[in-house]
Amino acid sequence: MNPLDDFSPPLSLANKWLSQDSGEASIASRSLAAVFEPLCFVCNQYQVSLETLCLATWGWLQQQYSGETEVTIAVQQGSVTCGLLLSMPTTADQTIASWLQHIQRQWAQAGDENVCQQQGQENDLALCHSLLTFEPLTVKHCAELKAYCQLEQQQLTLQITSSMGLFNGDQLNSMMQAWYQLLAGIAAQDWRSPTDFCLAQWSNLATPIVHKSLNESLLASMTVAAQQNSVALYYNGEAMRYCELLSLVAAQQACLMAHGLQQGDKVGLYLHRGPEMVGCMLACLFSGIAFVPLEPQFPKQRLATIAKEARLNCVWSTTELASCIDFVCPVIPLAPTERVNADATAQGSEMAPDVALTLAEDTLAYMMFTSGSTGKPKGVMINHHALNTFLAAANERLQLDQDTVWLLITTMAFDISMLEIFAPLLAGATLVIANSEENTDPLAICRYLEAPAAQQPIINVLQATPAFWRMLLQVGWRGSAQLTALCGGEALDATLATKLLSRTATLWNCYGPTEATVWSMMREVSHGIDLKIGHSLAGYSHQVLDVNDNPVAMNMVGELCIQGAALSDGYWQRDSLNKEKFVVLAATGGRYYRTGDKVRRLGSDSFQYLGRFDDQVKLRGFRIELGEIEAQLKRLKRVNNAVVKLQGQASEACLVAYIETSGGQPIPRLMIRKELAKWLPKYMLPSKFVFLAQLPKTGSGKIDRKQLNLNLV
Structure with missing residues (x-):
């Protein structure tokens, strides 16, 4: 049986690299004269041939550029062309010498078995990632990417040729530079094991942001806005001013205290959308009590499971809602709040919330439950400092001010709602809340976006997933010249980006996992439709690592890892998962979150998103x-x-x-x-x-x- 029958057709490198080539062949070459003698010495020491060294290093590079754990290389030598399935060691137990000797034996065995003769089997070779030849090329059109390695005058010369415009000259030169750098490092014996291969420098760690505490920042901005009698919330056609919101928060704080809640406790928020929901969140933050969103539209069994898993001290809800679920903890009834007189509160007669300004930075702010691979949701813990770091950086990036009018459509059980709720309040801006019947209805959201100023404030910021933006376009939304659009949660495609750019003032491509507190990168999309992710927020840094936790070089593929003050404290009651996903790397001493996202490193702070390494999807x-x-x-x-x-x-x-x-x-x-x-x-x-x-x-x-x-x- 032909061993190539078991090979899965590889994902073409060209499909995973941003290229705008014209379709002509590109060539890159490099002489190894400067390191030829050291390479010969190493090969003699390891008892392998130069050809084996070229094959092994070329295979390693293909893995780095494709992100695949295994690659198939067609190797031509003499009259025989054979296919080899190569995989890299993942432990430091195998030395470079033993690795090269293993590949040499594998190659010899494949050649002896005549795995792929040239005659009539070129289609089988098309399954391979690339062709490596040490002879004048005789097999044509057998691989999308052709790599030539020829010995000329006893000086090793490398040449990479890409046909059909799959790669441009700059990209091939990048490959060649990496190949040379790898061979030179082996010649200098810089590494003991293939797991040590590292062709890039570590990026700088995230610079901490020096700012006020979250509670102090929120109170200061809301107090100034209250003194100016500004509108904080707009809901169901009615405005609530900042002075009224502060009074509402104070009343809800008193409710918490009356039921014996204190700093460090956890409260489930099982509430419909509206001012009371926002007030409860603020009351918890100001009191040092963590809130856990419980979306009323989610299944009852799931909410009961989350409440039990989180070990909530209580659930805050309305009598009507709470009667539907048998929670294992006490339920605090949220009584209807009477509206206070805005004119009276503006003159200073309002109740003021009791704000804890000296909370420890690691005080838990909220716990967001996400899908869990074991069949049970897992809680992501976000502390005050992490939330504060993110909000300060996002507000700076978006340059929000008192003229901002943000439409809140996201469920509070989706962590991007934290930006929609708290960012406007930090800027003294206005938050327009779509109610529970409207927030998922694109026609209703269109009415919000197109409503005249006489009915409500003109919306100028909206955040949504690509799926919801498409829904808006499908129902005929014509756009808004003053709208800042944030798009995230899944990959933004060029077709959607083009349509949004023609209908909005600014479009932001946002990236970030819940474990890094909402977004860690926000990049403005230009009219050239550059859909790379990047432009890290202040307080964050990003590193692309290979399977051995070494940084990858430019244009190579690896796992995106995030470092900075906005990282989650980890998963609630999941020690083994925390050890796997939140790691301290000895090379930098920094704590990183392993996102599981596969990306190509395009620059110092620019990445191409390629999908997931695991079975997590969006x-x-x-x-x-x-x-x-x-x-x-x-x-x-x-x-x-x-x-x-x-x-x-x-x-x-x-x-x-x-x-x-x-x-x-x-x-x-x-x-x-x-x-x-x-x-x-x-x-x-x-x-x-x-x-x-x-x-x-x-x-x-x-x-x-x-x-x-x-x-x-």
Whole structure:
């Protein structure tokens, strides 16, 4: 059997690199005369050939440029061309010498077996990432990327040729420079193991931001706005001024104290959208009490699970809402708040909140529960200093002021709502709140955006996911010349960006995980449709690391890691996960969060997003652990096994569940959705179901997710 039959067609490097080439072939070459003798010495010492050294290092580079854990290289020498599957060591146990000797044996074995003869098997070679040849090229059109290595006058000369315009000259020169740098480092014996290979310098650590505490900053801005009798909130056609909001916060604080709540406690907020919700959040922050959002639209069982998992001291809710769920903790009823006289409060007769200004920086501000791979939501802990760092940096980047009018549409259970709620208050601006019936309705949001000034303040800032922006466009939103648009939560595509740029004043491409407190990068999109992510916020820094925690060089692929004061304290009661995701790297001494996002490093603070290393996905802005959905599917009777995939692009994207049942007999889809809806929110429910007698397996017995597609239906 041809070993190449087991190879999965690789994802082309060209599809993962920003290139604007014209389609002509590009060439880069480099003489190794300066390091030829040291290379020969090392090869003799390690008992391998120069060709083996070139093959091994070229394979390593292909992994770095593609982000794949394994690469297939077609190697031509003499009359035989063979395909090799190369993978890098992930531990320091294997020395460079033993690694090279292993590859040399693997190459010799493949050549002896004549894996791919030139005659009639060029199509098999198309499965390989690249072709490496030590002879004049005789195999044509067998690989998208061709790499030549030739010995001329006993001086090793490297040449990389890219046909069909897959890479431009600058990109190939970058590859060549990295190849040379790697070979020179091996010649100088700079590294003991392949896991030590490092062609880049560590970036600088994030610079801490010196500013007031979060409570102090909020109180100062809200007090100034109150003295100016400014409008803080606009809800259901009514305005609430800052003086009224401060009085509301004071009343809600008194409620907390009356029920014995104190600093360090955790309170679940099970509330509908409105001024009371914002007031409760502020009351918790000012009192040093952490709030945990409980979205009323989520399934009751999920909310009860979150309340139990978080070990809440109480849940703050209305009598009507709280009666629907049997919480394991006490429920504080939120009584209807009487509106105070705005004129009287403006003259100084309002109640003032009791603000704790000397809280420790690590005091928990909120806990946001996200999808968990074990089937149970996991809580992300964000402290006051992290939230303060992010908000100060975001306000600086967006240059918010008292003229800002921000429309709040995001559910408070999605962490980007923290920016929508608190950023305007920090600027003394106005927050317009879409109610619970309107916030997900694109037609209702269009009415907000197009309402005349006589009805409400003119909206000039809106944050939404790409999916919601598309919904707005689909219902005929014509745009607003004064609108600042923030887009994040999932990848922004060029088509959507073009449409938004023509309808808004400014478009920001935002990136960041919940674990780094909302956004860590915010980049303004130009009319050239440059969709790279980057431009780190103050207090953050980003590093792209390979599998061995070494920084990658320019144009290489790795995992994006975030460092800075805005990082989460970790996951609530998840010690093993914290050790895996929040790491202190010895090389810098900095604490990093491993995002699991695959990116290409394009510059010192510029990255190309390529997807996920794990099975976590984003759909309509919501981060989803596919394992959580799979765990709930496996609870159902007659389900032997289940796999969930995100399939389709942009507005066509949907969750597809592949379910293994006895004999492949289907289960009523309505019944499955009904059972899943008891535990999962709507955005996590699969749209399509495929029933199989057996899920496809790999040679090692694992489920082969690559073979699962809708064509199986």
